[in-house]
Amino acid sequence: MSLAAEAFVSQISAADPWPENATLYQPLGEDQILLSDCASSLAVQAYLRMCNLPVQVCCRPNAEYMSPSGKVPFVHVGNQVVSELGPIVQFTKAKGHSLSDGLDDIQRAEMKAYMELVNNMLLTAELYIQWCDYNTAAEISRPRYSSPYSWPLNHILAYQKQWEVRRKMTAIGWAGKSLEQVYEDVSQCCQALSQRLGTQPYFFNKQPTELDALVFGHLFTLLTTRLTSDELREKVKSYSNLLAFCRRIEQSYFEDSQAGSSSRGFSKGPSLF
Amino acid sequence: MAAPLELYCWKGAWGLPSVDTDSLIVLAYAKFAGAPVKVHKITNPWRSPTGVLPSLKTTEKNTGSLSKPSNIIIHLRKQKYNADYDLSAKEGADTLAFVSLLEEKLLPALIYTLWVDSKNYVDVTRRWYAENIPFPLNFLLPNRIHTQQLDRLRLVRGDPTLEPGEQLEKELYYDALECMTLLSQRLGSQKFFFGDSPSSLDAYVFGHLSPLLKIKLPNGKLQQHLNSLDNLRQYCSNILVLYFPSEDREPTSHNVSVHSESSDFDNEPHKRRNQILSVLFALGSMLGYAILTGIVSIQRVPQAAIAGPQHTESRGEEDEDE
Structure with a gap:
């Protein structure tokens, strides 16, 4: 993607608000997902919850091959697909959601x-x-x-x-x-x-x-x-x-919302307690 | 006191004490900590005890020789040469974090700009290594390092089909520029990262930034950004002046001066020409002896060889005429 096209896309995405039907894809939670992928996926989920952005977790056996960078997890928001925490943080920032604005x-x-x-x-x-x-x-x-x-x-x-x-x-x-x-x-x-x-x-x-x-x-x-x-x-x-x-x-960030909407397909796994 | 530690590292050029990032880190740390190491600046990695540079030859049997900068620093620290002695626990944690930042964000771009970017690699990096590594390794090693570094970038980015190009350069440089800006912000107006005395983090930052500052590259986007960050540029020059005064006086021109500290036999003039001439002379005399004594006879070969080609040539001409 050229720089001009990228700037154009980020403008469009900035204009759109965060949709209700945003989806996060990861490998199958019960049988397939491995330690490192599970950690990365949980980090993205925690980040989106901290930003108060709703996201539906969707488990796919071929998530790794669906991802644009070959790494899981990735989010599907509107007509855009973004993978990994770093780019997702930038993406939400372009939409006006940021957790690190208060820092010097x-x-x-x-x-x-x-x-x-x-x-x-x-x-x-x-x-x-x-x-x-x-x-x-x-x-x-x-x-x-x-x-x-x-x-x-x-x-x-x-x-x-x-x-x-x-x-x-x-x-x-x-x-x-x-x-x-x-x-x-x-x-x-x-x-x-x-x-x-x-x-x-x-x-x-x-x-x-x-x-x-x-x-x-x-x-x-x-x-x-x-x-x-x-x-x-x-x-x-x-x-x-x-x-x-x-x-x-x-x-x-996880317990109260889980009680409120347990049908969301939330897949954090076992709790610490 | 045991025998002094011996450190093998790449020799310097362009006003740097060494051309290699890892060697620079170790050299700077040894200076900061005041460790009495005997430095061998060489250009042949095969002469180091581990086969790679840098390398520290230790006196203990079970440790042997070390080559990763982090291991060397830990070893020097165990020998009571500790530049991080005054740091608090939180500053120690910050050191670990910023070293990770350098390795993840700046190092890939540094590798790219020196070893993968074709113009820089052909004009500067390969030229320097080919001129300085002794024959016949100089034909072998630069290309091998180039392939290794490209492989490394591919594996780190997780894309086996990665090709050097604009897209990759843009991504790597974006990270690297951000990293330099963050370092500049963290440094602020301080003399070193943690106050007035240098620590291991300063050695790492110096090792990563000073090559960018000193080596003149045709494609210098990273350098331009570093030059625009005044405090970082000043910081690197300061370390060079304070801790490596002998290097700083050297001319920073393109043609690399012959280094007095490197081993003597590398500096013989016309070494390669003499080698090629002697090989040619030996081959010629052997061939001459073989012909004179009749081991090889060249009488019959021309007849058979000439008959063949003439035949086909005439045919070729006929075809063309038609």
Whole structure:
């Protein structure tokens, strides 16, 4: 898309209000979705709820192939399709919904930096555990990832995905890490987040931002997902302020609305309580 | 006290202590922390203990040699050379966050602008590496690094069919410009990111920004943006003047001066010409010996070879006449 066309589209989208029938697509919640996708999807849901924008969650086995960037989740709003949290945040901003307007320049720089910290360490660690740890890949990731497909496509797609992630790990220098080192990285990242959060209710003052949505998505998923070992969950649990932070967001953005409209196809999975 | 640590890294040019981001990070950190490392500035990665540059040769047996900047910094920290000693826990967390920001947003664009953008790669990057890496690796390594870096971009962006082009450049540069602006805002009017003394974050920022500042590239969109951010530009020049004074005095012209610190045998003049001439001479003498002693006879070959082509040629002419 050329720059002029892009500017035109963003003008159109700015003019349209957020429609009632906006849809978020993700892989099948019960049988298919994996840790990393579940975390990203939950982060987007939390962000949209914080913005007070209604969205219907729709599970499709081929969500990954429907997405314009090949990554889930993506939202379908009016006649536009946007994938991943970063672009979705920009998209809602063009429509006049933003959570980070109250921040000054330095705070905004720090917010972006911490968002990259989560992407760089937590997301990469989730991918590593899913696809590079032998037990998790064999017992959980490959069977779940390929569950909608029949033989022999299930094996082909699962191994193809695994191979791709492993090459990515090699390219960014994670291939030589052991599982213990990856757990150590997760711990380090949680330590940093915990330090930054301190005793505040949200990362920046009293109002949530997209950083809060992203951190909530990842930590909540790590806390509630059953893996081959509990070590990861225990690592996150040892930071009490992060645990309280997850509970706070769950209570204020997910529980009351769930009671009000339980027919919405909401798919957050198990709760912390 | 044990023997000093030995650090192998890419040699410098364009007024930089090293041309490579990772090497710059490690060099800057060692300076900031005051670690007494013996620096070998080389241009042949195969001469380093790990086969890649930078590389730190440690004295402990079970650690061996390290090559990732983060591992090297952790090792130096364990040896009590800690530039982050005065930082609070929150500042330590900020360091981790901003290093992630650099790696996710600025590094892909930096790789793109140096190794993938065809004009920059052919005119500057490949030229420098080909001129400086010793024969015969200079024919091999630049292209190999180019392919590796392109692969890396493809994998990081998750698109295996990614082709270098306008669309990709626009996306990468958008992120990178935003990242530089954020860094500039965070730095403000401070001397370093956390007050008056440099920390590991400063080493990372310096390693990523100073190549953009100093290397003259034909396609310099990133550089233009960096030059417009006065405080960041000033910050990088300050670090260069304060911590690498010997590099700063070097001429920043295009033709790379012969570096005195690099190993001696790389600097022999006409080295490659002599090598090619000696190979040609050896081949010629062997061939001459073979012909003179009758091991190879060239008597019969011409007859058979000439008869064939003549025949077909005459046919070709006939066809044309018709």
